[in-house]
Amino acid sequence: MSAREQRQAASDAGLSKQRVVVEAIRLADREGVDGLSMRRLAGELGAGAMSLYHYVANKEELLDAMIDIVFEEIELPPEETGWQSAMRRRAVSARQVLASHPWAIGLMESRTSPGPANLRHREAVTACLRRAGFTVLMATHANWLLDSYVYGFALQEASLPFDTADEFTNMTEDVFLPQLSPDEFPYLNESAAALVAAGYDPAEEFIFGLDLILAALEPLRASA
Amino acid sequence: MSAREQRQAASDAGLSKQRVVVEAIRLADREGVDGLSMRRLAGELGAGAMSLYHYVANKEELLDAMIDIVFEEIELPPEETGWQSAMRRRAVSARQVLASHPWAIGLMESRTSPGPANLRHREAVTACLRRAGFTVLMATHANWLLDSYVYGFALQEASLPFDTADEFTNMTEDVFLPQLSPDEFPYLNESAAALVAAGYDPAEEFIFGLDLILAALEPLRASA
DNA sequence: TCGTACAGTGTACGACGTACGGTGTACGAG
DNA sequence: CTCGTACACCGTACGTCGTACACTGTACGA
Secondary structure, three states: OHHHHHHHHOOOOOOOHHHHHHHHHHHHHHHOHHHOOHHHHHHHOOOOHHHHHHOOOOHHHHHHHHHHHHHHHOOOOOOOOOHHHHHHHHHHHHHHHHHHOHHHHHHHOOOOOOOHHHHHHHHHHHHHHHHOOOOHHHHHHHHHHHHHHHHHHHHHHHOOOOOOHHHHHHHHHHHHHHHOOOOOOHHHHHHHHHHHHHOOOHHHHHHHHHHHHHHHHHHHOOOO | OHHHHHHHHOOOOOOOHHHHHHHHHHHHHHHOHHHOOHHHHHHHOOOOHHHHHHOOOOHHHHHHHHHHHHHHHOOOOOOOOOHHHHHHHHHHHHHHHHHHOHHHHHHHOOOOOOOHHHHHHHHHHHHHHHHOOOOHHHHHHHHHHHHHHHHHHHHHHHOOOOOOHHHHHHHHHHHHHHHOOOOOOHHHHHHHHHHHHHOOOHHHHHHHHHHHHHHHHHHHOOOO
16 A cells, blocks of 8 residues: 555556556647547556556546646736626636647537536635625526627637647638638628738737627626 | 449439438438447448448548538528528528437538538528628638537437437436435526426527527627 | 566557459440 | 349447456465
8 A cells, every 4th residue: 555655656657547547648749539548648658558557447537637627827817906807817817828738629419417526616716706795696697698698719720720829810811711701701701801900919919809798797796 | 334323223223422421311310329330331232331432432432421411401501681690590400310310510620622512501600690780700710610519519419328308317217316416416407307307408599509609799790 | 495476568459540453233336 | 034233231240338246366363
């Protein structure tokens, strides 16, 4: 028993759930979630495929654990600021984290039971809203609304076929605009052209909607 | 050539891309996206697995086609009403459609090129917003915001482990509340209890956030 | 010196997507 | 009426997947 603990403490040699899950995330970041197989993951860890099953019951559990680590990376709403800036900070952090692990958002649809980090996160957000004067019901509404926006934005961002502003300009000019006939899609053409001219920044786009939602929620507080 | 057309016209015998994709959607609705394999799909159609490859280049293309059919099911914003009720109608329709094909939302992350129905939809939405007086830039913002909300809501809804209000009450009382220690998660307990008491209706929850967003967008029109 | 416990593995099975090389049948040309 | 061609369709096979199961080796208390 103490032997195992020693082993786990030694971070270099010997496997551990921690090590397995962390490496799985690295692999998924690098190769996408389709490139993550138990055999490849084991290879990456210098182990046999079946060894992984001493630390995770099956692949589903591995995926659940990966998602929960991702939630751990998201900043909790800070307590010392107003509710709006607290919510803004955690939402911005969530977007960043989800954008850096694009596979995570696609996985969420299929995982139904929230992990501990997820629960801690929800608790902290709900606490922040309640302390800011929202009723139980309003806090629920706000939660759904904000989470929907964050996840939906991340989902759309993940399905964009480019990562940088330059790539966006190139793709739009070379691929999208040519295949969008101006007769059939006049408004999309107009909007694509405007975007190329004005530049493209998902972080800015995100803030726009976020602040609009936060401002619209403000008057719904039952300010004591 | 005319032979093939005859064949395709006869809807009963003979395959066709249409028939393949429609059956694939039925299968995914029934068994989830993991239950959709080329072999099973072929079996469902009374054909051999390899026959499908005469109508779709590969499974990726099949998935793309499935998603596009789903987009076809979503109501376009009606032209004869105000922009708010037009947007509300199409958003409500989108939620309904995505809720009835829960696999679709999880697929979107991985498909990067929008199909024709998707494009038509975006064009119609953008047209509606532009005609309502939003600038090109504002229409883009509104598009991102509304789509993020709709997709994010659908994503959260799809990851709920229950479908009906009764199931929700049961799950919450029997499964969630017992495993949420009131000390560690006081606010989640409070909110779960309130939800059980008040009843649960995703459609209503959706409307709340939707109307809040629409109202917040209203003053941003450059009303001519 | 042995027994036990447990980290780690090798092999095997039934699925998967799909490349490749067939069939059969329908039809226009001779 | 025959035959070549075209094309819808399929059987088989390959490499990969998740993972059940039985096995190794080694560390350690007795």
